[in-house]
Structure formats: structure tokens, C-alpha cells
Amino acid sequence: ITKIGVLTSGGDSPGMNAAIRAVVRTGIYHGMEVYGINRGYSGMVDGDIHRLEGRSVANIIQRGGTFLKTSRCAEFFTKEGRKTAYDNLKKHGIEGLVIIGGDGSFRGAQIFSNEYDIPCIGLPGTIDKDIAGTDFTIGFDTAVNTAVEAIDKIRDTADAHDRLFIIEVMGRDAGYIALHSGISTGAEHILIPEKKTSVEDLIASLKEKERRKKLVNMIVVAEGEDFGGADELAKHIKKEMPHQELRVCILGHIQRGGSPSCFDRVIASRMGYHAVECLMEERFNVFIGIVNNKMHYTPLDEAVKKKQRISEEWLKIVKILAT
Ligand code: ADP
Numbered sequence: 001i002t003k004i005g006v007l008t009s010g011g012d013s014p015g016m017n018a019a020i021r022a023v024v025r026t027g028i029y030h031g032m033e034v035y036g037i038n039r040g041y042s043g044m045v046d047g048d049i050h051r052l053e054g055r056s057v058a059n060i061i062q063r064g065g066t067f068l069k070t071s072r073c074a075e076f077f078t079k080e081g082r083k084t085a086y087d088n089l090k091k092h093g094i095e096g097l098v099i100i101g102g103d104g105s106f107r108g109a110q111i112f113s114n115e116y117d118i119p120c121i122g123l124p125g126t127i128d129k130d131i132a133g134t135d136f137t138i139g140f141d142t143a144v145n146t147a148v149e150a151i152d153k154i155r156d157t158a159d160a161h162d163r164l165f166i167i168e169v170m171g172r173d174a175g176y177i178a179l180h181s182g183i184s185t186g187a188e189h190i191l192i193p194e195k196k197t198s199v200e201d202l203i204a205s206l207k208e209k210e211r212r213k214k215l216v217n218m219i220v221v222a223e224g225e226d227f228g229g230a231d232e233l234a235k236h237i238k239k240e241m242p243h244q245e246l247r248v249c250i251l252g253h254i255q256r257g258g259s260p261s262c263f264d265r266v267i268a269s270r271m272g273y274h275a276v277e278c279l280m281e282e283r284f285n286v287f288i289g290i291v292n293n294k295m296h297y298t299p300l301d302e303a304v305k306k307k308q309r310i311s312e313e314w315l316k317i318v319k320i321l322a323t
Contacts, residue, residue, distance in 0.1 A: 001119075001279050003033045005049065005094045008066040009040030009073075009101035009108070012256060013127045013139025015264035016066040016100050021057040022272025023098050028054050030280060035092055040101070041073035041108055044085035049092055061265055064142075064258045070101070076108050079115075086116045094118065096279040098272075100138070102126035103304060106287055110300040113285045121275040122287030122300060123268075127256060130174030132308045133298035134289025138271065140176065141263040143255045147181035150251050151218065155185060158217040163245040164206075164237075168230035170255045171222035177255065179314060182220035188322045189216075191233070193224040194310045199233070203240045210241075214323075223250075270295070 006023045008016045020036070027034040036056070038048040060067050075081030089097070099109045100123040109120040124131045127143035147169050158165045167187075171177045175192020182190035189205070191197050202219075209216050219233070227233045230248045238246055260268070271288045274295050278286060286297040 001095045003093045004096040004279060005035045005037050005089060006098045007037035007040055007043060008068050008070045009099055009105035011102055011126060012066050012070050013125045014064040014142035014258055014260035015138040015268040016125045017060040017063050018260060018265045018268035019100050019123050019138055019272040020068060021061055022269045023275055024052050024057045025054055026273045026276040035094055036068050039069045039071040041076035042071045044088055045073060045075045045081050047088040062259050064260060082112055082115060089118060098275045100125040103131055106300055107304045110304055119284035121278050123271045123275055124287060124289060128171050128174045129176040130308055133296060133303055135291055136267055138264055138268045142258060142261045144177050144180045145261055146255050146258055147177055147251055148184050151181055151185040154249055155217055163247055164216055166219045166221060166230040166234050166248050168221050168223055168250040172224040175222045175310060178220050178222035183318060187218040187220040189219040190318050191221045191225045193222055195315055196226055199236045203237060
């Protein structure tokens with residue numbers, strides 16, 4: 001393989017730039033031509049493909065977002081769209097692809113690599129950490145630290161007024177941001193999509209804590225939680241406990257942005273380097289994870305079937321530490 005393409009797809013995450021940089025520089029080190037594909041699969045379909053040099057990725061390791069830009073691409077769901085994408089890659093002589101994105105992007109890569117003779121390597125770039133086969137994803141550490149910083153600030157004001165805050169963090173179908181940020185800020189309750197909590201149980205617990213005069217300042221809720229998010233939950237609590245001073249804070253997109261943490265830059269660099277090594281060694285159509293601090297390769301065919309699971313032990317820790 002002498003010509004490869006790199007793209008970022010789906011939701012952006014801090015550290016994607018560091019991963020692109022590692023792919024470009026490792027590829028060039030091995031004498032390859034490296035092409036940047038803009039706006040994810042859309043750039044493949046539209047032919048928005050440009051040669052990158054080592055210098056093209058200077059001064060981006062510390063920047064959030066992705067300088068190649070990203071998108072969701074409807075055409076790539078269709079056979080015709082993928083055919084056009086393939087033809088465009090062929091025009092540039094591209095023989096291998098590195099896709100930095102989430103599980104949706106991996107699904108696209110899996111389908112594409114089964115249809116065409118262009119091997120794909122996935123790198124997990126998502127703040128949600130919702131991919132099985134890796135202990136970490138690029139962007140999770142930064143996102144969760146952003147959430148922690150924000151929640152600490154909310155606690156100061158919550159405590160000053162004896163108010164209860166319901167804080168909604170990102171994680172449509174994964175509760176990792178909620179779990180990690182909730183544990184590390186001492187939230188009294190953490191609600192995640194993986195573990196159903198009934199509103200009645202939650203309110204009973206709040207009332208019990210009220211009887212004990214235990215101050216409850218913070219409930220952290222993942223956006224994908226069953227109640228329909230923080231606003232809905234607030235309505236339920238307000239109805240049952242009308243005297244409770246209550247505020248809602250939805251952290252939103254600040255969790256996606258910002259300069260990547262040292263940790264995310266390092267794993268992005270390691271994964272980007274290994275993506276090119278995989279193409280060199282013909283270890284094709286896998287996504288690269290890190291498990292127990294070692295590189296871990298999961299076939300794309302398997303990657304799209306599995307989901308991360310949250311262990312019961314974590315949930316027990318939350319319960320014990322918040323009483
Ligand atoms: P993420 O990668 O962050 O999970 P998405 O789920 O939006 O984000 O997926 C990103 C893109 O990957 C989609 O917009 C689409 O172009 C492509 N993709 C996702 N699923 C498929 C699929 N089943 N077939 C073809 N392409 C897909």
C-alpha cells in the first residue's frame with residue numbers, strides 16, 4: 001500500500017486532530033502518499049480529497065474539533081453513493097483508508113470494505129466511549145474533564161443556596177460521561193441509560209435523604225436517560241416535592257469542544273501510528289482499541305455488533321459513596 005486516505009466522520013471529538021496528524025506523519029515516514037478527505041464520507045462522495053504533507057498537520061495537535069471537518073453523510077447509506085465514493089478514491093489511487101469516528105462510521109466502513117477492495121482501519125473517535133473493544137476512545141477524557149469542571153462550578157452555587165441541580169451531560173445511549181463525571185464530582189444520584197431507575201424510587205430516595213437532613217445538591221443525568229432528560233425529571237420531582245428549590249443545567253456542546261487532554265492526545269497518537277502499521281502489515285478491516293494499555297484489534301464485522309457494558313461494581317460504588 002502506497003497511497004492512503006484519512007477522514008473524520010460522525011460526531012466530532014477532541015483529539016481527532018492528533019489522530020490525523022499521527023496517521024499523516026506515520027504514513028509519510030513509511031514513504032506513503034497520504035490524502036485528507038474532507039467532511040467524512042461526504043468528501044469521498046463529492047471527491048473533496050487533497051494530498052497532505054507532514055507540514056499540513058503542523059500546529060493542530062492541541063486543537064479540538066477536526067481540521068478535516070466531519071459530517072453525517074446520507075449518500076453513503078446507499079449503494080450508489082458508496083460506488084461514487086469508491087470511484088473517487090480510485091481516481092487518486094487510494095488503496096487504504098483510516099476512518100476516525102464512532103460506531104456509525106465503523107458500520108459504514110464495514111459495509112464499504114465488504115463491497116470494495118479498499119481496506120479500512122477504524123479509530124474510535126467519540127466522546128461517549130460507547131464502543132466495545134477498547135478501554136478508551138479519543139475524546140472521552142477531554143469531554144469528561146470538561147463536564148467535571150462545569151459541574152464543580154455548579155456545585156458551588158448549588159451549595160450556596162441549598163439548591164438541587166439536575167445536570168444533563170451528553171451520552172445518548174451510553175452513560176459513561178454521566179458515570180465518570182458524577183462519581184468524580186460527588187453527585188448524589190447518577191442516571192444512565194444502561195441502568196433503569198424508576199422516578200418513584202428516585203423521589204423516595206430524595207425524600208428519605210431529606211428526612212435525614214442530608215443535603216442533595218446534584219443529580220447527573222445522561223441525555224439518553226429514560227425520563228426524557230433533565231427537564232422531564234425536574235417536572236416529576238417538582239410535582240412530588242414542590243418545596244424543593246430546583247434548577248436544571250444542560251451542559252450541551254461545550255462537552256465536545258476544547259483543547260484535547262494530554263491523555264487523549266497520547267492515545268490518538270498511538271492509535272494513529274498503529275492504523276498505518278496495520279495497513280502496512282495487511283491487518284485489514286479492524287478497528288484499533290487499547291485494552292490494558294496494549295493495542296487491541298477488533299474486526300469491523302464484530303465491532304458493529306458489540307456495545308460497552310457498565311459493570312455492576314461501578315453502580316455499587318456510586319450508591320455507597322453518595323449516601
Ligand atoms: P458516529 O460515527 O459518530 O456514530 P453516525 O452514526 O452519524 O456517527 O455515522 C456517521 C456516518 O457513517 C453516517 O452519516 C453515514 O455516512 C455512515 N454510516 C453510518 N451507518 C451506516 C450504514 N449502515 N451504512 C452506510 N453508512 C453508514
